Amino acid sequence: MKKLLTALLFGLAVLSQTACKHPGKDAETITAATPENTDDISKDVYVDSYGEKIEVTINRTKNIATVHLNGKTYDLKKSEALPDYTASNEEYQYSEIKGNITFLKKNVDMVLFHLKQTKKESGPAKMASY
Template identity: 60%
Template sequence: MKKVLLSVALGLIAFSGTACKNSPKEAEMLTVATPAVTNDDIIKNVYTDNVGEKIEVTINSTQNTAIVHLDGKTYELKKSDELPEYTASNAEYQYSNIRGNITFTKKNYDMVLFRAKENGKGQSGTKMASY
């Protein structure tokens, strides 16, 4: 009886040993996304027109791009070197900041979507008439 009991016990140990030899689950790899360090020269401004409408303009001088947020929409524009001061455009829209006059237009329709005058720039204390 001892031999039968010993052989059954050894059989169970051998069987359980082979049954537990499944490949272990691969250890989960945890990667933490670290924000990329950029040395871009970024300027962010919010302008308000005389009606109270706001436009948010983010200019990346390193990549020569401008991102305009107006009425819940985002427009990505590329700086244009041919036009005066800071002007950026894409196939449909154009943003310009010339002497403190901010305009955002739809090019194909010659439609002004936003126009404002930047405070402090381009404004003089006295106005002189010329004849």
């Protein structure tokens, strides 16, 4: 009788355990809405003839240029008084004028990076013959 009662109680415990399991609710995923970045940003990497690499990120909306050179980062503000795209702070100046990219230290007139880009030339013009 004890064995029957123990088996019956064990069976009821197992049955109630499996019967009480409801399908679990899916975990709620909350995603924060990120505002769209409407800034006009351009990112360029230049390599000079010595193999030195400079990475320039220009935010034309905020008029900020960020220059990465030799593991250091320089934040520069756009200069309206200077030609083409020129940005500077108290110590450094970055300019991109007619394909000449120059990054220099102003107070000692030391050029840290200079690259003169060659313009891509098209092939000879084809003339029609009649």
